[in-house]
Amino acid sequence: MIIGKSLEIKPxxxxxxxxxxxxxxxxxxxxxxxxxxxxxxxxxxxxxxxPKHSHDWEHEVYILSGTATVVTPDGDRIAETGSFVYVPGNVVHQFRNDSKEALKFICVIPEYAEE
Structure with a gap:
């Protein structure tokens, strides 16, 4: 088991x-x-x-803080703190921060995708 701190990882x-x-x-x-x-x-x-893009793998996203404008094929959607976003594979998407505060989110992808 490994326990770490996010701020100890160089971005x-x-x-x-x-x-x-x-x-x-x-x-x-x-x-x-x-x-x-x-x-x-x-x-x-x-x-x-x-980037506005698509790829074969899915994303699981959880908004930790701030507000995301999620660009989807069906139009822009808002995801606020505490929201989750499921992006299926091959769907064009983008995460935009149109607010005045930092947006932070966790994104989980399969291991074969680019880190």
Whole structure:
């Protein structure tokens, strides 16, 4: 068993045309030898966003703090603190922070997906 602290993991920072104001920390994954899933913590700055994209694997997302605008094929949806979001494989999606406070969420994906 392993117990860790998220702030002890150095974040990857993204700030370009496709991804703006995003920090990603891989909490559990290949780094700990997890055989099935990868758990990541994302922090999105106000005005920031993930890329608008799709892929074969699903996401399970839990909003820890802040408010996410979730871009879906059916239009934008709001996910606030305490909300969960299930994104099936091959569905175009994006997480945007249109608020004035940081957005933090946990995202779990299968181990074969990119961490």
């Amino acid at each position: 990857q920072k993204f700030d370009n045309k496709e991804i703006k104001g995003v920090e990603k920390r891989v909490l559990i994954g290949k780094n700990l030898g997890a055989p099935n899933f990868v758990m990541r913590l994302f922090t999105v700055a106000p005005g920031g966003h993930s």
